[in-house]
Amino acid sequence: MEVVILMAGTQGLRERKKAATRQAVHDAAMRLTIERGIDNVTIDEITEAAGISRRSFSNYFTGKEDALLYADGQQMRALLAAIHDRPAGESAWTAMRAVVATMADRDEHTVSEWAIRTRLALTHPGLLAVQLGNHAALERDLAAVVAERDGVGPVRAHVLATAFLASVRIAMRLWVQDGQPGRPGEVIERVLDEMERPFDGH
Amino acid sequence: MEVVILMAGTQGLRERKKAATRQAVHDAAMRLTIERGIDNVTIDEITEAAGISRRSFSNYFTGKEDALLYADGQQMRALLAAIHDRPAGESAWTAMRAVVATMADRDEHTVSEWAIRTRLALTHPGLLAVQLGNHAALERDLAAVVAERDGVGPVRAHVLATAFLASVRIAMRLWVQDGQPGRPGEVIERVLDEMERPFDGH
DNA sequence: AGGCATACTTGCCACATAGGCATTTTTGCC
DNA sequence: GGCAAAAATGCCTATGTGGCAAGTATGCCT
Numbered sequence: 001m002e003v004v005i006l007m008a009g010t011q012g013l014r015e016r017k018k019a020a021t022r023q024a025v026h027d028a029a030m031r032l033t034i035e036r037g038i039d040n041v042t043i044d045e046i047t048e049a050a051g052i053s054r055r056s057f058s059n060y061f062t063g064k065e066d067a068l069l070y071a072d073g074q075q076m077r078a079l080l081a082a083i084h085d086r087p088a089g090e091s092a093w094t095a096m097r098a099v100v101a102t103m104a105d106r107d108e109h110t111v112s113e114w115a116i117r118t119r120l121a122l123t124h125p126g127l128l129a130v131q132l133g134n135h136a137a138l139e140r141d142l143a144a145v146v147a148e149r150d151g152v153g154p155v156r157a158h159v160l161a162t163a164f165l166a167s168v169r170i171a172m173r174l175w176v177q178d179g180q181p182g183r184p185g186e187v188i189e190r191v192l193d194e195m196e197r198p199f200d201g202h
Numbered sequence: 203m204e205v206v207i208l209m210a211g212t213q214g215l216r217e218r219k220k221a222a223t224r225q226a227v228h229d230a231a232m233r234l235t236i237e238r239g240i241d242n243v244t245i246d247e248i249t250e251a252a253g254i255s256r257r258s259f260s261n262y263f264t265g266k267e268d269a270l271l272y273a274d275g276q277q278m279r280a281l282l283a284a285i286h287d288r289p290a291g292e293s294a295w296t297a298m299r300a301v302v303a304t305m306a307d308r309d310e311h312t313v314s315e316w317a318i319r320t321r322l323a324l325t326h327p328g329l330l331a332v333q334l335g336n337h338a339a340l341e342r343d344l345a346a347v348v349a350e351r352d353g354v355g356p357v358r359a360h361v362l363a364t365a366f367l368a369s370v371r372i373a374m375r376l377w378v379q380d381g382q383p384g385r386p387g388e389v390i391e392r393v394l395d396e397m398e399r400p401f402d403g404h
Numbered sequence: 405a406g407g408c409a410t411a412c413t414t415g416c417c418a419c420a421t422a423g424g425c426a427t428t429t430t431t432g433c434c
Numbered sequence: 435g436g437c438a439a440a441a442a443t444g445c446c447t448a449t450g451t452g453g454c455a456a457g458t459a460t461g462c463c464t
Contacts, residue, residue, distance in 0.1 A: 014411075014460055042449070053414050058452065093402040129335030133327055136334060150403060158372055159396045166364045174357065194361045196401055200295040201352060216431055216440075244420065255443050260423065 022060055025050040026070040033068060034116065038124055065130035072117055072131060075110070076138050079103060084145050092146040092157075096164045097192055104185035111184060118176045135165055167191045224262055227252040228272040235270060236318065240326055267332035274319055274333060277312070278340050281305060286347050294348040294359075298366045299394055306387035313386060320378045337367055369393045 028049035032041040043064060047057045061067040079099060086095035105111070121128040139161050147157035171188040175181070230251035234243040245266060249259045263269040281301060288297035307313070323330040341363050349359035373390040377383070 012461070017460090018412080044449085055414055055416090055452090056412085058450090059413075063450075091403050125335055125339070128338060129331040132334035132338060133331030136330060137327075152403075155372075155376065155393065156396055156399075159369070159393065160401055162368045162372060163365065163397065163401060166368055167361070170357075170360050170364060191357065191361065194358055195365065197358075199362055199365060199398060201293050201354075214432070219431090220441085246420085257423090257444065258442050260421090261442075265421080 021050070021052060021056075022070060025052065025057065025060055025067055029064060029067040030071075030113065030116070033064075033120065038064065038068070038120060038127065063130075065127050068117065068120070068127065069131055069134060071110075071113060073134055073138075075114065076135070080138070080141055080145060083142070086149075088149075090149075092149045092160055093164070095149060096146075096160075097189070100164075100168060100188055100192075101185050104188055105183045114172070114184075115176050115180055118172045122173065122176065135169070139165060163195055164192075167195045223252070223254060223258075224272060227254065227259065227262055227269055231266060231269040232273075232315065232318070235266075235322065240266065240270070240322060240329065265332075267329050270319065270322070270329065271333055271336060273312075273315060275336055275340075277316065278337070282340070282343055282347060285344070288351075290351075292351075294351045294362055295366070297351060298348075298362075299391070302366075302370060302390055302394075303387050306390050307385045316374070316386075317378050317382055320374045324375065324378065337371070341367060365397055366394075369397045 025046060029041070029046045032045060032049060041064065043057055044054055046064070046067065047054050057067075061070070082099040082103060083092075083095050086098060090098070117127075117131075121131050139158065142161040142165065143154065143157040146152070146160050147154060150157070150160070152160075168188055168191075171191040172184065174191070175184050175187045227248060231243070231248045234247060234251060243266065245259055246256055248266070248269065249256050259269075263272070284301040284305060285294075285297050288300060292300070319329075319333075323333050341360065344363040344367065345356065345359040348354070348362050349356060352359070352362070354362075370390055370393075373393040374386065376393070377386050377389045
């Protein structure tokens with residue numbers, strides 16, 4: 001394999017290389033998909049661009065969709081960790097709101113790729129399905145964090161986690177549908193406000 | 203094709219036959235999946251059991267998952283129609299609650315197959331993904347119904363539709379995870395109550 | 405440094421799936 | 435019965451999925 005920049009970290013070389021390969025495959029998938037559209041990209045082309053064998057692709061991802069949504073998972077896991085690390089006094093809902101507000105407007109590149117993935121999911125049902133499946137898995141973890149923080153049961157925790165994640169999804173969809181006006185964090189907060197209002201308007 | 207019972211309805215023979223074939227394929231897929239597990243069933247086997255050609259399967263469904271979740275879509279569309287037909291005075295949230303409460307405890311067979319599909323989705327990520335994708339599509343329609351009824355904007359409508367559908371999903375998951383104790387409608391109502399409580403416990 | 409165990413990569417392979425296209429069959433209607 | 439539209443089927447190619455075994459890199463120990 002080509003020499004790549006490997007950030008020295010807490011892990012050994014093997015782990016770092018795996019992470020780098022994963023990222024490289026994801027990047028290749030994103031680039032090719034942006035260039036030609038998702039349906040005009042084969043796994044073979046992605047692996048060629050990323051410099052690994054066709055067979056190895058299957059060791060990293062189960063399909064194109066997974067590869068494209070890799071960054072999504074990374075982002076979500078970062079969100080989770082940030083929520084976990086909020087001051088202990090805060091309620092889960094406050095913690096989640098606080099994190100997403102600051103996080104959604106991070107660096108330009110992350111946000112723009114996020115927008116691209118959201119737009120892709122909007123027109124490609126298969127990609128949306130995989131993304132929602134991933135989010136369902138993450139919901140468990142978020143619910144666990146919520147349960148621990150608020151000291152509530154699993155049902156309440158899942159409801160909170162679901163309401164929060166669904167709000168973020170709705171907000172991102174709106175944001176890209178309207179042509180990404182302003183900061184995405186703004187839209188997320190607006191949707192979260194909407195979610196907090198009583199559902200039954202009498 | 204074998205002679206099948208075709209309910210006389212508002213449509214012509216052609217439409218009824220298509221519907222019957224769809225149902226037959228779905229039934230075959232369910233039966234075989236229950237017998238052997240989803241991974242040990244091929245499309246070829248489903249088509250053979252349903253009495254159609256392999257090629258025709260693709261004219262009806264895009265894959266095994268779609269075929270299995272056909273009844274899910276039917277059920278959801280019935281839910282939508284029932285919500286639409288509620289008295290005009292009711293708020294959307296009240297209408298949705300009213301419909302789901304009566305509908306979830308309908309006939310034994312429908313509920314039991316619903317449980318089976320939910321359990322399948324619980325262990326088979328691919329099926330869950332397709333289901334969530336379908337629900338996302340249905341969310342648009344539900345949001346439209348909500349918007350019309352409550353006279354609210356698209357954002358509010360989507361929030362309400364999402365909160366409702368997510369509650370139903372959470373409830374069904376809980377219900378099957380706990381071994382289907384009592385009526386599913388009970389669990390749904392409990393989760394909806396939970397969803398109505400303020401998210402931020404101060 | 406050398407050597408061993410483990411984990412990762414790859415090639416080969418058989419099988420399942422997706423869907424275009426042309427042909428045949430069925431249906432709706434006169 | 436006869437005709438046009440719609441649906442079903444067969445054929446075919448491209449693509450995806452994942453088991454298995456052989457080769458290669460890495461981590462670790464001495």
